[in-house]
Amino acid sequence: MDHVQEMIRTHPMRTKTFDEHALVACVTACHECAASCTTCADACLSERSLQELVSCIRLNLDCADVCEVTGRLLGRVSAASLDVTRAQLMACREACQACATECERHAGHHEHCRVCAEACRSCADACDRMLA
Amino acid sequence: MDHVQEMIRTHPMRTKTFDEHALVACVTACHECAASCTTCADACLSERSLQELVSCIRLNLDCADVCEVTGRLLGRVSAASLDVTRAQLMACREACQACATECERHAGHHEHCRVCAEACRSCADACDRMLA
Amino acid sequence: MDHVQEMIRTHPMRTKTFDEHALVACVTACHECAASCTTCADACLSERSLQELVSCIRLNLDCADVCEVTGRLLGRVSAASLDVTRAQLMACREACQACATECERHAGHHEHCRVCAEACRSCADACDRMLA
Amino acid sequence: MDHVQEMIRTHPMRTKTFDEHALVACVTACHECAASCTTCADACLSERSLQELVSCIRLNLDCADVCEVTGRLLGRVSAASLDVTRAQLMACREACQACATECERHAGHHEHCRVCAEACRSCADACDRMLA
Numbered sequence: 272m273d274h275v276q277e278m279i280r281t282h283p284m285r286t287k288t289f290d291e292h293a294l295v296a297c298v299t300a301c302h303e304c305a306a307s308c309t310t311c312a313d314a315c316l317s318e319r320s321l322q323e324l325v326s327c328i329r330l331n332l333d334c335a336d337v338c339e340v341t342g343r344l345l346g347r348v349s350a351a352s353l354d355v356t357r358a359q360l361m362a363c364r365e366a367c368q369a370c371a372t373e374c375e376r377h378a379g380h381h382e383h384c385r386v387c388a389e390a391c392r393s394c395a396d397a398c399d400r401m402l403a
Numbered sequence: 404m405d406h407v408q409e410m411i412r413t414h415p416m417r418t419k420t421f422d423e424h425a426l427v428a429c430v431t432a433c434h435e436c437a438a439s440c441t442t443c444a445d446a447c448l449s450e451r452s453l454q455e456l457v458s459c460i461r462l463n464l465d466c467a468d469v470c471e472v473t474g475r476l477l478g479r480v481s482a483a484s485l486d487v488t489r490a491q492l493m494a495c496r497e498a499c500q501a502c503a504t505e506c507e508r509h510a511g512h513h514e515h516c517r518v519c520a521e522a523c524r525s526c527a528d529a530c531d532r533m534l535a
Numbered sequence: 536m537d538h539v540q541e542m543i544r545t546h547p548m549r550t551k552t553f554d555e556h557a558l559v560a561c562v563t564a565c566h567e568c569a570a571s572c573t574t575c576a577d578a579c580l581s582e583r584s585l586q587e588l589v590s591c592i593r594l595n596l597d598c599a600d601v602c603e604v605t606g607r608l609l610g611r612v613s614a615a616s617l618d619v620t621r622a623q624l625m626a627c628r629e630a631c632q633a634c635a636t637e638c639e640r641h642a643g644h645h646e647h648c649r650v651c652a653e654a655c656r657s658c659a660d661a662c663d664r665m666l667a
Numbered sequence: 668m669d670h671v672q673e674m675i676r677t678h679p680m681r682t683k684t685f686d687e688h689a690l691v692a693c694v695t696a697c698h699e700c701a702a703s704c705t706t707c708a709d710a711c712l713s714e715r716s717l718q719e720l721v722s723c724i725r726l727n728l729d730c731a732d733v734c735e736v737t738g739r740l741l742g743r744v745s746a747a748s749l750d751v752t753r754a755q756l757m758a759c760r761e762a763c764q765a766c767a768t769e770c771e772r773h774a775g776h777h778e779h780c781r782v783c784a785e786a787c788r789s790c791a792d793a794c795d796r797m798l799a
Contacts, residue, residue, distance in 0.1 A: 272668060274699045274786040278706040281778035283713040302698045303670045306742050310674040312596075313743040316589050317679040325580050329483035332576075332596070333476055337491060339735065340472040344465055346702050347709040351461035352501040355494065359469060362490035369484040382677035390670040404536060406567045406654040410574040413646035415581040434566045435538045438610050442542040444728075445611035448721050449547040457712050464708075464728070471603065478570050479577040514545035522538040593747035597740055601755060604736040608729055615725035616765040622758035623733060626751065633748040 272299045275346070282348040288356075289401060294345060297397040301342030304367060304394035308335035311374065311387035318381065327373050327384065334370035337363050338394060345401075360398045367395035404431045407478070414480040420488075421533060426477060429529040433474030436499060436526035440467035443506065443519035450513065459505050459516065466502035469495050470526060477533075492530045499527035536563045539610070546612040552620075553665060558609060561661040565606030568631060568658035572599035575638065575651035582645065591637050591648065598634035601627050602658060609665075624662045631659035668695045671742070678744040684752075685797060690741060693793040697738030700763060700790035704731035707770065707783035714777065723769050723780065730766035733759050734790060741797075756794045763791035 276295045285291065312331035315324040341363040350356050371391035378385035408427045417423065444463035447456040473495035482488050503523035510517035540559045549555065576595035579588040605627035614620050635655035642649035672691045681687065708727035711720040737759035746752050767787035774781035 272699055272702065274703045274782060274789075275706070277782045278703050278710070278779055278786075281782055282706060282710045283779075284710075298702060302702055303668055306668065306694060306698055306738065307670045307674045309739050309742040310671070310678060310744060313593065313745055314674070314678040314680075316592060317745060321585060321589070325585070326483060328580060329479060329481060329577065330487075333479065333483055333487055335739075336472045336475050337487070340468045342702065343468050343705050343731075346705040347461060347465065348706060349461060349709055349713060351458060351465055352498070355462075355465055355469070355498045355501050358490075358494035358497040362487065362494045365490040366484075366487045369487050383674055383679075386670060386673045386677055390674075393670075404567055404570065406571045406650060406657075407574070409650045410571050410578070410647055410654075413650055414574060414578045415647075416578075430570060431536075434570055435536055438536065438562060438566055438606065439538045439542045441607050441610040442539070442546060442612060445613055445725065446542070446546045446548075448724060449613060453717060453721070457717070460712060461709065467607075474570065475573050475599075478573040480574060481577050481581060515542055515547075518538060518541045518545055522542075525538075590747060593743060593745060594751075597743065597747055597751055600736045600739050601751070604732045607732050611725060611729065613725060615722060615729055616762070619726075619729055619733070619758065619762045619765050622754075622761040626754035626758045629754040630748075630751045633751050 272302065275299055279348055284349050288350050288353060293400050297401050298342050298345045300394040300397035301338045301345065301363065304390045305335045305338040305342065307387045307390035308338065308370060311383050314383040324377065327377055330370040330373045331387070334366045334391060337366040357402065360402050364395050364398040364402070367391040367398065371395060404434065407431055411480055416481050420482050420485060425532050429533050430474050430477045432526040432529035433470045433477065433495065436522045437467045437470040437474065439519045439522035440470065440502060443515050446515040456509065459509055462502040462505045466498045466523060469498040489534065492534050496527050496530040496534070499523040499530065503527060536566065539563055543612055548613050552614050552617060557664050561665050562606050562609045564658040564661035565602045565609065565627065568654045569599045569602040569606065571651045571654035572602065572634060575647050578647040588641065591641055594634040594637045595651070598630045598655065601630040621666065624666050628659050628662040628666070631655040631662065635659060668698065671695055675744055680745050684746050684749060689796050693797050694738050694741045696790040696793035697734045697741065697759065700786045701731045701734040701738065703783045703786035704734065704766060707779050710779040720773065723773055726766040726769045727783070730762040730787060733762040753798065756798050760791050760794040760798070763787040763794065767791060
């Protein structure tokens with residue numbers, strides 16, 4: 272996501288609230304995790320063991336939605352309300368942790384769940400650094 | 404949003420976690436607030452006093468995104484993770500309160516801000532009842 | 536969605552491109568359909584006959600996304616680019632028709648599919664009137 | 668977006684409809700463009716010449732929404748309905764072209780508009796290759 276980094280660096284209001292490097296990393300992680308969860312849900316729907324993957328699909332869908340919107344809020348570098356940003360980061364960390372834990376249960380059987388769990392853990396960590 | 408109510412009532416897993424009436428009200432309020440904030444941002448961009456409305460536009464955009472995703476999570480009646488749902492409801496209440504407060508500052512001059520503030524307050528209240 | 540109607544009516548740029556009544560109806564239909572499809576996907580994931588509902592879930596997810604974004608574009612009353620709005624309306628009509636057709640196949644067995652098909656047909660019709 | 672590539676490669680239904688390389692490129696371009704447009708809108712809201720950037724902000728917001736949802740549809744590798752995917756790709760190409768043209772008008776004065784125009788052109792091209 273090279274354009275994302277350039278966009279954040281050329282924003283007229285440099286981020287004062289957050290470390291710029293951490294912000295770029297978190298916006299990128301949110302979009303990567305959203306995209307990964309969207310694909311993982313569809314991949315799970317293609318598996319024969321579909322019935323065992325219902326919780327995984329549901330958490331994938333929630334996590335994709337929450338990450339996408341968190342990436343949007345952070346991508347608005349001006350951060351209109353820090354309270355809103357922080358609350359959304361907390362929801363995102365929660366969603367990523369829940370989805371990672373579920374995906375990890377299926378990581379031995381499904382490569383897409385293994386990769387998706389990685390994307391979720393990376394995003395949870397990136398949110399964590401923003402909240403620190 | 405009559406279809407929303409019917410959809411939630413015909414879901415095979417009746418909501419155990421939340422009161423069904425409060426759930427329908429909150430899903431509806433989230434989608435109404437998201438739509439109101441999207442229109443308010445565009446309306447503000449049409450005003451001559453645009454410069455004074457920059458914070459309002461930013462909060463409108465954030466609030467639209469946060470409400471939309473909260474409405475989605477709640478609309479998945481099964482509620483895959485209660486922790487995620489609750490964290491997202493808290494972010495939504497925060498976004499609605501911030502946006503309502505800003506819109507109310509412009510309510511005397513701009514009808515769209517007055518109506519949007521109402522939609523935000525209703526949604527904040529609906530989230531509050533879900534979190535109670 | 537009373538707030539939506541009020542928001543569109545109080546927008547400083549009254550819609551010149553579209554009939555105002557048709558616009559309010561279409562924005563509302565898009566959000567109703569998006570919410571219905573989100574709930575229908577989750578409801579389908581709760582059914583025992585899950586395996587037969589995979590296509591339905593996939594079309595529900597696509598249709599929810601497409602309707603939501605179409606509702607957003609239309610809710611920006613100023614309509615920055617009529618070509619973009621029209622192309623998005625065509626995608627929305629396509630998504631609603633595809634999802635309605637699939638939901639109707641399951642309407643006899645699942646009430647949520649029957650209601651969702653109605654929401655999809657209403658939205659396809661509303662898009663159609665906007666494109667006329 | 669390395670995870671996106673891995674996710675698409677580990678999906679049990681390898682894409683038959685689209686060239687896999689083109690699909691990965693287009694999903695990535697959609698998410699990059701969505702994120703770029705979201706930041707560009709906020710950056711424009713921070714500029715002194717805000718009044719001249721109103722159309723740019725509006726097209727940024729529309730383009731961000733359309734790209735995001737197109738990225739989601741394509742990320743569901745199974746492609747439930749090819750007609751819907753194609754219609755959405757056409758809307759996305761239209762949105763990217765409109766936004767790129769407007770951003771290019773401001774590229775001499777605002778670095779963020781220059782970078783955003785690049786992201787829009789890349790995404791329009793990626794959609795074009797998918798539609799070919």
